[in-house]
Amino acid sequence: MYLSSVSRPVSDPPDAGPRRRRLALVSGNVVALGTVSLITDISAEMVAAVLPLYLVLGLQLSPVAFGVLDGVHTGATALLRVVGGFVADRFRRRKLVAGVGYALSAVAKLGLLLAGRSVPAIGAVITVDRLGKGVRSAPRDALITLSTPPEALGRAFGVHRAMDSVGAFLGPLAAFAVLLVVGQSYDAVFVTSFCLAALAVVVLVLFVRERPTGTAADGPDEPRVSVREAFGLLRSRPTRRLLLAATMLGLATIGDGFVYLVLQRREDLGLRWFPLLAVGTSLAYLVLAAPLGVLADRIGRLPVVVGGYVALGATYLLLSGPAHGWPALALTLALYGAFYAATDGVLIALAGPVLPPRLRTTGIALVQTGQALAYLVSSVLFGLAWQAWGPQTAVRVAAVAVVGVLVVTVLLLASPFRPAPRKVSP
């Protein structure tokens, strides 16, 4: 079942070892995690697709009430993500912590049934769902890095993210299929979604392994990771650079909502076609994730990440440039999808080997938290720029920001493995 055998410490630099021919496929653990993500994403997107219908037509809630539901507790999610990552490292139970995250989201689907028309209860259920999502992603990505030799990480994340987005693609279709069969019974969608989420947990329990056998780095004799050691991550220069770069890159991202809004306005698209913009982007993401992951293993992860942000900058330029019409629209969405494909998994593939295996979940959680907070800040900043200068200028400013951030990122990450950098830190 498991195709890879990791025979050397995974903390080796990715360009140090000889390439291995037998790594033509990804490890069984990655396939298992990809399957779990695929099923979970069908489940999650089913609910996401019908939630507006349910809240507005089923429960007759008003938009402001829905805005309350949207009060994302970003701070709490961020904290819990890091704490979850640390617990996973300390007790070497990454699978367990990931499993708890998946189970929380599964239970939340049933919670929607029980919440009825109570807005606070629905808000609480949605929060639980997001907490589950926050808790599971770092240990899941850590498991992927720990089950894959460093030189094949790009491919592994590419395959995982592609499977993940297939699920996201199928979710809305599944939801509408259920509604087609049962009429306006949203409950049936929630129950179906719960059953899928539960199946994903079963697959995780049976097929995902805590870690491949025979890796020395955190065998049973190793001392446990302490809080102090976790904080030590922040004192390590490569980790700090990585965190800084990931956060800066997050700041250059204005967010899907804004991209689609600008696109819809400038192309004067019928509002009904609006949801298709996201579909176009995820299609490009789905198709490109695996090939770009493989490319990252061949030519290096940093060049692919840089390429991804170049694609993002080009997306912004197209958004504010003179080209109009369907070809320009398709190119914009393709570039935007390529940006995701070249950065989402590849950045973690880049980060993984920099982080010590003992603290990898904590480290990945920190990277993801830094990015999540940066997204929040950048969307607020972009909103302000829009108010001050209007959408076109705001997007051009964002394009300039991409270039600036990219230069800093390359300077930060081009040599994170040099043993003792001579430079005086700025």
Add this chain to the structure above:
Amino acid sequence: MSAMSTRAKLGVVAASAVLLASVAAGYAAIAAEPARTPPPAAAGDQAVTLAPGPRLLAITDRYVSSVATADPAGPRTVSGLECLRVYAAAGTGVCLRPETAWSYQVVVLDAALHQKRTLSVPGLPNRARVSASGRMVSWTTFVGGDSYTASGFSTRTGILDTVTGATVTSLEEFAITRDGRGYRSPDVNYWGVTFTADDNHFYATMATGGERYLVRGDVAARTVETMRTNVECPSLSPDGTRIAFKEAIDADPTKGWRLSVLDLASGRVTATAETTSVDDQAAWLDDATLAYTLRQSDGRPDVFSVPADGSGTPRLLIPGAESPSPLT
């Protein structure tokens, strides 16, 4: 677990899948809505008409119907027209109804409920209004997921001039003056239009930056300007002097809304005797009485009425109905 063979694990997964699939299928079978009953034939010898008269228009069990103003809880005339929201004035009606299983359309109706015009709209039906003369039509829908908060919710409000055919697909195209100065922002949302007697000016709610404003708009000039905050779903009285609206308690919509009336000349706000939270754009039955929809805990609607001057008590007007509109 490690003792289990791959074959055994696959068996467990297959068994779980079968079990969970039957749970889902079983629940779906129980929860499935019975096949839709065909619309009940028009009771009595008359069909629903939008011609002005002493009747109230409403939606009962998804179909447009009318009752006598003198006996609103009494016998009702039910049409075969399925709508989620309806409103009518001077023989013109607007109906927001399903087009396919997941898209909706605005239908402009003549007095005999015949379609005069249809427009596909994005999102889910929320508000519908017709100007007193029957010339101007407006609607609001919710659109999921296109606000910049990623999973946020936004609204789209459109206006149609039935005489010229001119359509504003979204009020977001209009220039905004906020507190005397030009303003723009990606998070602007509009809902709940009510027209003045000149068929050009209107009032509506504009939300931006966490505030909800009463705005006065001009269709010809394509402008809106803010008037005051914490006014939602305005509804102009037939004499044009007052606006009924829902006022968020302590300016916090999470605490619910008090149905209130704003006197435009003095700026004074009077709360009505309705203390239950009202989430509706009220309709004026006459210059002294408001009608609105309240929902029971299971979501079933009832139409209530209450005096507009803060006196009296709320009264159950049309049981089991929603979207009330006087036929004036």
